[in-house]
Amino acid sequence: MLIEAARRGGHSIQLLFVPERIDWLDGSREGLDVDFAFQRCVSHHRALATSAVLESKGTRVVNPYSVIRDCGDKLVTTAKLASRGVKVPRTGIAYSREAAIAASRELGYPVVVKPIIGSWGRMVARAENEDDLLDILDFRESMSSPYFKIHYIQQYIQKPGRDIRAFYVWGEVPVAIYRVSQRWKTNTALGAKAVPAELSPDQIELVIKSGEAVGGGVLGVDLLETKDGETCVSEVNAVVEFRNTVQVTGYDLAGKIVEETVRVMRR
Secondary structure, three states, X not given: OHHHHHHHOOOOOOOOOHXXXXXXXXXXXXXXXXXXXXXXXXXXXXXXXXXXXXXXOOOOEEOOHHHHHHHHOHHHHHXXXXXXXXXXXXXXXXXXXXHHHHHXXXXXXXXXXXXXXXXXXXXXXXXXOHHHHHHHHHHHXXXXXHHHHOEXXXXXXXXXXXXXXXXXXXXXXXXXXXEEOXXXXXXXXXXXXXXXXXXXXXXXXXXXXXXXXXXXXXXXXXXXXXXXXXEEEEEEEOXXXXXXXXXXXXXXXHHHHHHHHHHHHHO
């Protein structure tokens, strides 16, 4: 959709298929002959690596390495949001099994345990009680990745059968969807249904503050509605997918992303 939108707008494009690339780190500043590059690698680490290489050679990337890095790490994202006064679920970071148990007791069950790096709801677990938590911690502590030794423990938000994916495009919030599911995980990758959403002025402001907190650009901001009628921010996504949003809203989000990015890059 981005390719089609760019061509409709009269822009020439160069496609890069990352798995076939070899990038030489030889000190050369000869980058791509383009005004900027859209980062579309689904793999977080490929996105980071290719953005770093392109930027080192003078190519501007949307989103840049720093934004992808910070949004790809839930700990960093939550810390940045909270430091800027953005409402987030109460979250504790524990560095040992014993501290994770203590944090969960203080939060009160159920709690949500998340990997600090990951997407599509994978490896996110809900502990209804301490027995559940101990099973989760046993599994995490047995993993070889050091990321699983950092325990991200979060307050469980009782959602109204949905969450919100809102799109931040260079300071604007052009479209949003509800992701509706009977499951407690409301990722569309796990079967949630996308439905058009209308955001309140407060929710729009929350999305804008979240986008600014992580560095701006083109982002997907995930909102959770609480039973008290408040809204908090769960995550911010820096390589955002939007096919389901376009299908249910009819909004030309690809066109918006291309034209707004061109406008910003020309400033």
